Structure formats: structure tokens, C-alpha cells
Amino acid sequence: MEKINKVIIKEEKIDIKESKRREIISKVIIYAFIVFFAIIVLIPFYWMILTSLKTLDQIESEIPPTLWVSFKNMMFVNYLNALEAAPYLRYMLNTVIVATISTVGTIFTTIFAAFAFARLNFKGRDIIFMVLISTMMIPGEMFVITNYITVSRLGWYSPFSQTFGQALLALTLPFMTSIFYIFFLRQAFKQIPDELYLASKVDGTSDFKYLWRIMVPIAKPTIITITILNAMGTWSAYIWPNLVTKEVEYRLVTNGLRNAYLDLTGRVAYNEQMAAAMIVTFPLLVVFLLLKKYIMRGVSRSGIKG
Amino acid sequence: MLEKQSNLKAWLYLLPAMALLLVFTFYPLFNAFYLAFLRNYSYLNRTAEGYTLFGNFIDVVQDVNFKTAMKNTSIIVFVSVPISVMVALFISVALNSIKKLQGMFQTIFFLPYVTNAIAIGMAFAFIFHQDYGLFNMFLGIFGIDPVNWVGLGASWSTAMFALLVYTVWGGLAFKIMVFLAGLQNIDKQYYDAARVDSTPKWRVFSRITVPLLSPMIAYITITSFIGAFKAYRTIIGMFGPTLRPPGTLSKDSLITIVGLVYDSLSQADAVGKISQAAAASIILFLITLSFTGVQMMISKKRIHY
Numbered sequence: 001m002e003k004i005n006k007v008i009i010k011e012e013k014i015d016i017k018e019s020k021r022r023e024i025i026s027k028v029i030i031y032a033f034i035v036f037f038a039i040i041v042l043i044p045f046y047w048m049i050l051t052s053l054k055t056l057d058q059i060e061s062e063i064p065p066t067l068w069v070s071f072k073n074m075m076f077v078n079y080l081n082a083l084e085a086a087p088y089l090r091y092m093l094n095t096v097i098v099a100t101i102s103t104v105g106t107i108f109t110t111i112f113a114a115f116a117f118a119r120l121n122f123k124g125r126d127i128i129f130m131v132l133i134s135t136m137m138i139p140g141e142m143f144v145i146t147n148y149i150t151v152s153r154l155g156w157y158s159p160f161s162q163t164f165g166q167a168l169l170a171l172t173l174p175f176m177t178s179i180f181y182i183f184f185l186r187q188a189f190k191q192i193p194d195e196l197y198l199a200s201k202v203d204g205t206s207d208f209k210y211l212w213r214i215m216v217p218i219a220k221p222t223i224i225t226i227t228i229l230n231a232m233g234t235w236s237a238y239i240w241p242n243l244v245t246k247e248v249e250y251r252l253v254t255n256g257l258r259n260a261y262l263d264l265t266g267r268v269a270y271n272e273q274m275a276a277a278m279i280v281t282f283p284l285l286v287v288f289l290l291l292k293k294y295i296m297r298g299v300s301r302s303g304i305k306g
Numbered sequence: 307m308l309e310k311q312s313n314l315k316a317w318l319y320l321l322p323a324m325a326l327l328l329v330f331t332f333y334p335l336f337n338a339f340y341l342a343f344l345r346n347y348s349y350l351n352r353t354a355e356g357y358t359l360f361g362n363f364i365d366v367v368q369d370v371n372f373k374t375a376m377k378n379t380s381i382i383v384f385v386s387v388p389i390s391v392m393v394a395l396f397i398s399v400a401l402n403s404i405k406k407l408q409g410m411f412q413t414i415f416f417l418p419y420v421t422n423a424i425a426i427g428m429a430f431a432f433i434f435h436q437d438y439g440l441f442n443m444f445l446g447i448f449g450i451d452p453v454n455w456v457g458l459g460a461s462w463s464t465a466m467f468a469l470l471v472y473t474v475w476g477g478l479a480f481k482i483m484v485f486l487a488g489l490q491n492i493d494k495q496y497y498d499a500a501r502v503d504s505t506p507k508w509r510v511f512s513r514i515t516v517p518l519l520s521p522m523i524a525y526i527t528i529t530s531f532i533g534a535f536k537a538y539r540t541i542i543g544m545f546g547p548t549l550r551p552p553g554t555l556s557k558d559s560l561i562t563i564v565g566l567v568y569d570s571l572s573q574a575d576a577v578g579k580i581s582q583a584a585a586a587s588i589i590l591f592l593i594t595l596s597f598t599g600v601q602m603m604i605s606k607k608r609i610h611y
Contacts, residue, residue, distance in 0.1 A: 030400050034397065037415070041475070042417075047432065048426075060437075112320070112322060113320050113322070113324070116320045132327070135332075139564075140536075142335060143331055144567075145341065145583050146337040149574075149580070150333075152349070173330075176322075177323040236422045236423070238423075257428060258424070273428060274432065278425075284420045288419075292416070299483055
């Protein structure tokens with residue numbers, strides 16, 4: 001009897017050893033798989049940075065390309081040249097102005113509309129809200145065509161003359177509100193308990209005051225998310241600014257990327273091109289890493305990324 | 307209801323958003339249909355020669371680029387989406403099963419989500435550069451001669467391959483985010499039961515994880531189809547506004563349906579072109595609408611396990 005027991009214990013020990021070994025092997029495979037794809041995800045960023053820090057001669061003479069640049073050989077001057085190749089500082093200023101105007105506008109229109117849908121009771125509320133939601137699946141190109149005509153008819157864009165103010169109107173006004181953000185903020189407002197509202201009514205607080213003193217502070221994380229997403233959207237805008245600006249100086253940062261980057265002898269300056277791409281990408285990465293929490297909140301609710 | 311109706315006040319709160327939506331969303335929606343049925347419309351002179359039911363749609367279909375655009379869009383949609391959904395699923399399951407460094411890897415995989423399609427497209431174009439690119443260098447390890455992927459006179463198929471690689475790469479982040487959220491919601495009980503029975507890992511994946519995640523996989527696949535039908539910025543990023551490698555013919559263009567819309571819109575001053583743009587956008591709308599219909603049917607049925 002004892003003998004048999006010992007044998008069983010021994011077998012179990014082998015079994016545990018064996019399963020531990022398997023566990024380790026599968027861990028190694030899983031980590032190798034993840035690391036492999038993590039590298040693939042990072043390659044374009046690394047390639048961009050690496051190329052932006054090489055000299056053009058280095059790029060053209062090293063075949064195959066080297067994968068490292070030592071710090072003392074880093075050509076930070078490429079960034080200065082890239083900034084000069086296109087009116088980048090002007091683009092950044094334009095982008096900041098456009099992002100500020102459209103974001104502030106969006107925040108206000110969204111807060112008011114979301115409040116009406118979440119808190120007030122009016123005729124046709126649910127039907128109107130349904131109609132708004134259903135337009136979210138319509139491709140933006142359908143709106144762009146008529147908006148282009150509208151902006152022209154309003155005199156904000158013409159191929160012959162345009163002031164900066166007119167360009168600003170064309171760039172911001174169509175983006176002063178967003179159905180998705182209204183929907184998003186309404187959800188946040190809805191979670192605020194009714195008791196707060198009723199208590200404030202008893203105290204004689206007006207709706208307007210209640211909205212700004214109670215609801216907006218409670219929904220602050222959502223409002224921050226909207227601000228970030230909207231500002232990042234302006235930073236990456238390309239098609240619309242291209243359509244409705246006459247002067248090159250009225251455009252936004254992303255438009256500058258499609259500039260011709262040539263060196264003095266007419267060669268394509270890949271290093272400056274990549275430096276420009278990096279100038280546009282870097283702020284987005286920094287914002288993402290610092291404010292990941294807020295950005296992810298928006299992601300979980302958005303359906304399609306355009 | 308807690309409160310009495312307050313119609314006037316509600317409309318005051320709605321006014322700013324509604325006024326903007328009326329001008330820049332609802333009116334354009336109806337106007338797109340109106341424009342698409344006008345014959346030889348000129349928006350500069352505000353003149354048209356009556357109405358036409360299919361005239362502008364026929365113009366779109368007979369456009370030299372139409373067939374190319376349909377072909378390209380279909381390939382982008384039906385090749386890149388299944389691949390990126392599958393890769394994203396594997397990555398998410400792997401990520402979900404580790405503890406150490408999970409946060410760091412998550413951040414890395416989410417990075418492409420926020421980046422600028424034009425800037426990254428340029429980086430990819432340079433990765434696929436014939437002489438100075440990383441991809442040919444990698445192929446060189448296996449003794450493969452450098453390929454002209456996207457350079458001067460590059461063929462349609464190599465350019466499309468490069469574009470698909472970029473599209474899959476760009477689509478991963480969002481899908482991984484959604485899948486990870488879904489995986490974290492799966493009840494741990496199922497996995498504990500599988501462990502007691504010492505079920506092999508791969509069976510756990512195919513019999514527990516995938517079936518429980520199936521509604522989410524269906525949702526992601528269809529929304530990604532819809533998103534991929536609107537591909538345009540990625541192509542501008544890689545190939546510039548001409549939408550094709552330099553020195554190639556228009557039949558080798560990487561133009562998409564959205565590309566057709568903007569192509570017509572860029573010639574808006576010419577008679578009838580804006581109607582053609584509207585017709586193309588309606589075609590795009592109908593395609594995405596049909597996919598939305600499919601999605602609604604699926605989510606109603608709830609095809610779990």
C-alpha cells in the first residue's frame with residue numbers, strides 16, 4: 001500500500017514538473033509573439049526619427065541603410081530646415097487659432113444641446129435625438145460637397161481673393177458642433193442623479209446656473225476628452241483646409257507635409273521630409289502618452305475611426 | 307416624468323447646435339440628393355438644364371477611374387480588414403494573458419491610434435523605398451533583390467501591397483483596444499473550468515474566447531468595413547494627391563471611391579462636376595448603409611455561441 005502511494009506521488013511530481021515546463025514554454029512563445037508585433041508597430045516611428053536625423057548623403061550612400069545614428073552625428077538641423085521649407089510656424093499658429101475657436105465653440109454648443117437632451121423635457125425630444133444619432137453613420141463626404149458650395153456662396157472662399165478672417169470662418173464654423181460629442185456628453189449628464197436637480201429646484205436655482213455649477217463640473221472628464229479629441233482632429237485636418245483656403249499661408253500643419261522637400265541641388269530631401277512628419281507626429285504622441293486616460297474614454301464609445 | 311414640459315427653454319438650449327447642424331449637416335444631406343439629379347448644373351452661375359434621374363450616376367460609372375476605384379476600394383476593404391481583425395485578436399488574447407509589462411505593451415499597441423495618417427503614410431512610403439528603404443533591406447537578408455514598391459513607375463500590385471501593409475498597421479490599434487475591453491469582461495469562471503479539465507490553450511481560444519467574443523468580432527469587422535470603404539487619407543499620405551506612384555498611368559492609380567468624390571469636387575467649377583461628386587458620395591452612402599443594415603441584423607440576432 002505504501003509503495004503504491006509513493007509511486008503515485010512520484011508520478012504527480014513528474015506531472016507538475018512537466019506542466020511547469022510547458023507553462024514556461026508557452027509564456028516564452030506568448031512574449032516573443034507580443035514583442036515581435038510591438039516592434040512592427042514601433043518601426044515606422046523609429047524609421048521616421050532615424051531618417052530625420054541622418055544627412056542626405058548618408059541616406060543615399062548607405063545601402064543597406066544603417067539602423068543607428070550616434071548622438072554626436074544627429075542632424076538636428078534637418079528640423080530647422082524642414083520648418084523653413086514650408087511656412088510651418090505660420091501653419092502652427094493657424095492650427096492653434098483654428099483649434100481654439102472650433103473647440104471652444106464645440107464645447108459651448110455641445111454642453112447646451114446635451115443639457116437639453118439629458119435634463120429637459122420637451123416635445124419630440126426622443127425623435128429628434130434619434131434623427132441626430134442616425135446621421136452619424138452618413139459618410140462625411142456627402143456633407144463636404146454642399147458645405148464647399150455654402151462656404152463659397154457666403155463669400156468665405158473664392159479662388160480669387162480671401163482674407164485670413166474669411167478663411168478662419170470657413171475652417172471653423174462647420175465644425176462648431178458635433179453630434180457624436182452631444183451624444184457622448186448626454187450620456188455623462190444622464191448619470192448625474194435626479195435628486196441633485198430636484199434639490200437645486202427646491203433651492204430655487206435656475207436651470208442655467210444648475211448646468212454650469214453642478215453638471216459641467218461633474219462631467220468635466222468628458223468635456224476634457226471632447227477638448228482633446230477635437231484639438232487633435234484639427235491638428236490632423238487635411239482635406240477641408242486644402243479645399244477652402246486660397247493662400248498657402250492660411251493652411252494648417254498637416255497640409256505642410258505634402259510640400260516638396262528638395263535640397264539645393266533638387267534631390268528629394270528625405271531627411272527633411274521625415275523631420276516634418278516627426279514635427280506633426282510628436283505632439284500627438286506626447287498628448288496621447290500624457291492624457292491616455294481621457295482619450296481612451298472617447299475611444300470606447302466611438303464606433304468608426306474616420 | 308419629473309418635470310413639466312418646457313419647450314421654449316429647451317429649444318433655446320438647442321438653438322446654437324441645431325442652427326449649425328441645419329446649415330452644415332441636414333441641408334447638405336438633402337442637397338446632395340438634389341445636386342445628384344440636376345442636369346449640367348453649375349454652382350457658380352446657379353444654372354441647370356432640368357433634371358436627370360441617372361445621368362450623373364452614369365457619369366460616375368463611366369468615369370475612367372470608376373472601375374479602378376471600385377477595385378481598389380474592394381481590395382482594401384476585403385483584404386486589409388480580415389487580416390487586421392485576426393492579427394488584432396491574436397495580439398489582444400496574448401496581451402490579456404500576460405501580467406508583466408502588460409501596461410507598457412498596451413501603450414505601444416495603442417500608439418498608432420492617435421497618429422496622423424498623412425505623416426505615417428510618408429514614413430511607410432520611405433520604408434518601401436527601393437534603394438534606401440527598410441523593407442527591401444529586410445528582403446535582402448533572404449537574398450531577394452530590391453523591389454520597386456512605390457517609386458517611379460512602380461506597378462499597381464506592389465503599390466497596393468505597400469498600401470495594404472500600411473492599412474493593416476493603421477487599423478490594429480483601435481481593434482486591439484476594443485478586443486481587450488471585451489476580453490476583460492469575459493467571466494473568469496470559464497477559464498477556471500477549462501484549467502480544471504486541463505484543456506489545451508488552443509482549444510480554450512477556439513472554444514471559449516472566440517465564441518464569447520463573437521458579437522464583438524462581428525461588430526468590429528463591420529464597422530471596419532465601413533471605415534475602410536472611406537479610405538483616402540492613407541493613400542494621400544503614401545502617394546500624394548495624385549494617388550498613384552510617380553510616372554504611372556491612371557489605370558494604375560490607387561484611387562478609391564472617396565477619391566472619386568474629391569476628384570470631381572476639385573473640378574467643381576466645371577459644369578456638372580459637382581453633381582457627379584454628389585452622385586459618387588451617394589454611391590458611397592448606399593454601400594455603407596447596406597453594411598450598417600447587416601450590422602443591425604447581426605446585433606439583433608446576437609450570434610453568441
